[in-house]
Amino acid sequence: MDTTQYLDVFIDESNEHIEALYQKLLELEKNPNEKAIIEDIFRSAHTLKGMSATMGYNDLATLTHTLENVFDAIRYDRVHVQSEMIDLLVETVDHLNTMVEDIASGGNGSLNISDVAKQLEMLEKRQLNVVADSTSEQEKGFINTSSTFTDIDEFELSILNESHERGFQNYEITVQLREDCLLKGARVFMVFEVLEHLGEVIKSVPSVSNLEEENFDYTFSVILVSNQNSKEITEKIKKVSEIDSVQINPFSVTNYRVSKESKSAVKENVDNPINKEGPKTKEQQEHSKNQHKTIRVNIEKLDVLMNLFEELIIDRGRLEQISSDLKNADLQESVERMTRVSSDLQNIILTMRMVPIDQVFSRFPRMVRKLARDLNKEVDIEIIGANTELDRTVIDEIGDPIVHLLRNAIDHGIETPEERMQKGKPEKGTIKLKAYHSGNHVFIEIEDDGAGINKEKVLSKALANDLLTERESEALTEQQIFELIMESGFSTADKISDISGRGVGLDVVKNTIESLGGSISIDSELEKGSIFSVQLPLTLTIISVLLVELNKEKYAIPLSSIIETAIVSREQIFSAHHKKVIDFRGKVVPIVNLKDVFGIPNTNVDEEYTSIVIVKKGEKMAALVVDSFIGQQEVVLKSLGSYLSNIFAISGATILGDGQVALIIDSNAIIK
Template sequence: MDTTQYLDVFIDESNEHIEVLYKKLLELEKSPSEKAIIEEIFRAAHTLKGMSATMGYNDLATLTHTLENVFDAIRYDRIQVQSEMIDLLVDTVDHLNTMVEDIASGGTGSLDVTGVARKLEMIEKGNSLPEASNEKVVEADSTNLSNVFTDLDEFELSILNESKERGFENYEITVTLREDCLLKGARVFMVFEVLEQLGEVIKSEPSVNDLEEENFENTFSVILVSSQDQNEIAAKIKKVSEIEEVKVNHFSVSKYRESIENEASSNPIEETTVSIVEAKEEKKTKEQETTKSTNNKTIRVNIEKLDVLMNLFEELIIDRGRLDQISLDLQNADLKETVERMARISSDLQNIILTMRMVPIDTVFSRFPRMVRKLARDLNKQVDIEIVGADTELDRTVIDEIGDPIVHLLRNAIDHGVETPEERKRKGKPEKGTIELKAYHSGNHVFIEISDDGAGINKEKVLQKAIKNGILNERDVESLTDQQVYELILESGFSTADKISDISGRGVGLDVVKNTIESLGGSISIDSELNKGSVFSIQLPLTLTIISVLLVELNKEKYAIPLSSIIETAIISKDQILSAHHKKVIDFRGKVVPLVDLKDIFGVDSEDSDDEYTSIVIVKKGEKMAALVVDSFIGQQEIVLKSLGSYLNNAFAISGATILGDGEVALIIDSNAIIK
């Protein structure tokens, strides 16, 4: 059976089941007797095993089957969950994850898992409680020969005769699956794997192809040549879950010949064959009806196709702007009406496409609990992680980039923030620290907060380090707010750690985090209280490709300022411009705000003007503000953000460019860089 066409679906669904296993194992550690969690882990392992077996990834199927057996024993109370078991179970899922990653990269998913599997089997057998399973093994003697096999040829019969002469036993084995068994083909695969380890399968009924295609009811039979004991064969087959009954009979060639001769005269085979065909046709019809009535209304789409769709739509946005400009120039009523209708439709289309690109941030958050657990154990600390708002959605391009910064901040919180249990006890805190990872929407932004109840940031230590590194001088210290002091740790090469570790920082500091977030059009702020904890807050745009901007003009050149960074626009008289420390400033609502002439920043020629008024745009980055001087405001517009490419990526205060409706190119101003 060719399964290559299902490979992408298999990888996606396997990753989903592995995430469930990770998540639920961590929950199980906190609530070891919670049956709902145990059932969910069992179902995830069971489904993953069936999928792996169907796709032919034997190592993956075998290990998952062993994991499934452990949880089958747990859910039937044959063994109890112990805290020391969780480490091994998490390691097992790590092995599964490694195999799936290997398959995704074009490998075979092969891995030596005998050590882990052996330990899992020890856990499964480690309890002396009697088994409470629904599986039954019925051992019959050789007189109960069934009429399942009616078409053994002379070659097969000669093999069975010869094996008997050489001291082997011939067995007829009939296996009945449970009525509620899912993926029967996978279950058959598991049974055949066991049989191949025990001996040689000579014949199966139904045929192997029918078994693979699940063209059978709940029962199948095989003839096996083996040197193993009848009871041992039955016991090993029994280990495969979802089996209702196993019958192991000795198979006699002479009695088989007698049976065939006795039945030849009455010829019941034709009637039996007809009934089987009718049953199959009836079952096929029912399955088709069920499929029609329960058709899934979701599909999986390759992300590259969404990227192509987005690029095409970006071109449409540019052409929409061009048509809008032409309709204004021509003042044609029909054209204007058509353009307005096109604008409405394209706006709706834009919302749909952007929604399709939105991904729950849980795809990033879900891997952090196991990372936090492992790091805490490595550092001999006790840390709980609480995740809030995991269903918050963010553009896929942002999702792809935000994982590493959050990992760095979490490592920093565990290593530098949360104290050891002994130290926390001395401070009157609970021995177990808590890290909260929170995501929420606010306006056109997503906020991600990483907070801990640890030691906080030592302000004096930060200032001393900043002065020592030459970032500050002692005169600047008094003018800094607490938050500005805390944000000094984001500077390149800044670290207050007495000892550099490989857990966080690594002597590099958090400047990498800051640069990555700012490259996404976001910002990071820090708040802290000594011995109470710290909060790192990340602000990110919902989407990166289509943004709303204010178009401004500088000596007939057009520039775009993202609306997300604008507080307001104003027109001020030149009398309101003041001077402080040899720099131009204005008084904005009681705050002194520096005045920045964009013409000076971008080297635009300045013409002498007698105008008494100046147009300004107030922009903000964290607590800092600046007033940008422009010649005039053109208006608000949605534009497509285009990269400047590798040759111009170092242009100061320019984050990209866009093509306007009249065909002109407008540069997009990075106000964060100007404020900095």
């Protein structure tokens, strides 16, 4: 069978399952007895194994099968989860990830897995021996291997396991009919009728069809799930005539593995027969029906769709201008309808390109865990705002810079437990990884409660490296001093480690972020910790803006940054620290004249009233002074090109409906 057409889907789904394995293993370390987590891990491993085998990637299928065996043992309490096991299990998933990455890059996914597979098998066998030595089968409620039932499938095992967790009893019942019984099928039917009143029959040997056709001698066995005791069950069965004997024993699923034949017939997402909650509601059925209705779309197709839609937006603006000039009622009505429809279409296209930043963040907890163990440190990572959405193209690029910042925080930010105790800090350090929207940007903050940055040490190192003069150093703000560590090759470390060097490589981080149209800033307090703040554009090329005028020239301010517009009188403007400010709802907000920012001649110095636009960046605000407001409009954000990429406070330009070009103001840069 040619499977190449399914390769992209296989890679995408494999990555999803591997990510799920990583995440659930970290959860399992914190909650080793949580059955739901164990079931999720087993299910992901089982699905990945089946996909790999189907696609012909044998090494991947073999290793996943070995991992599945371990969790099969954990599910049924033959192996107990210990923290020492997690390292091996995470290492196994690392191998799986390596193989999938090899397949994605055109390889065949081959890898020498003998060592890790052997360790997994030893883990499984060693734990089984421990359990067998410490507890007898009778004490554990096991049945012996001579049980009638030898081909329990995975679905039946899951039912029996769950019934035990819910407090039900699993019984194996063997019924011997008298040899003079004439209607064996009728007697079996009567026994089953009794059993149905006592609980739920899961399986029978011989099969139900053979029992109905009387294709058996005089003995048959069933597995029954019930909340009744064995004595009561035996007495009720014996009330059926022509029964010679009834044997009833506890039935344990612990000694059973899924048969190869039954694996192919496993049903997923089937209602549990012992579920007493009743049938699904109409809403639940509808949700179940719709939850898998998704398709995968190549990002390049979305790029083409976005470019076509941008042209449509420009033409829509032109039509709006024409209809406004002609004042034709029919034309205006058609244009208004087109505007509504295109706005809905725009929202859908933009939403299709946006993905939660959790796709990047989800891999960091395991990295932090491993790195902290390697450095003999104790570190917790707290993730805030993982559901913040960002354009897919940016998501693909920001992973490596954030990884480097986290490694820096762990290696040179967080102290050892001993050092932290001497400073009166908790032994375990904390790193907060936070994402949030602000205006037309996403901010990602990496905050640690470690040693902070020694600005005197940074300055002395910068002077020694001739990065600046004594006079220049005196004029630097505290934040500018901290940002010196992002100069190429700069380091304050006495010993550069192979993990990271605070400063070594940060220039690469800075360059990568700036190449995405973003920026990075640093704030730190000695012995308290540091905050690295990364600002990234959403890269939404279609944005809503407020058009304003400065000396007859049009500028656009993104609506997402604007809190309010206002006209203030001269009496409402005050001076504080040699700067003009206004009182905005009890807060002191600095005034920024955009004409001063862009070098435009200011002819309105003595005006009685001033038009302002109040913008925000996080908790900070500023009041931008403009000549007048034109109105709200949706525009297409166009890049100014490489020659004009470094213009302060300008993020791009747009073509308006009348053909004029308006520059788009980056209010975040002005506030900063």
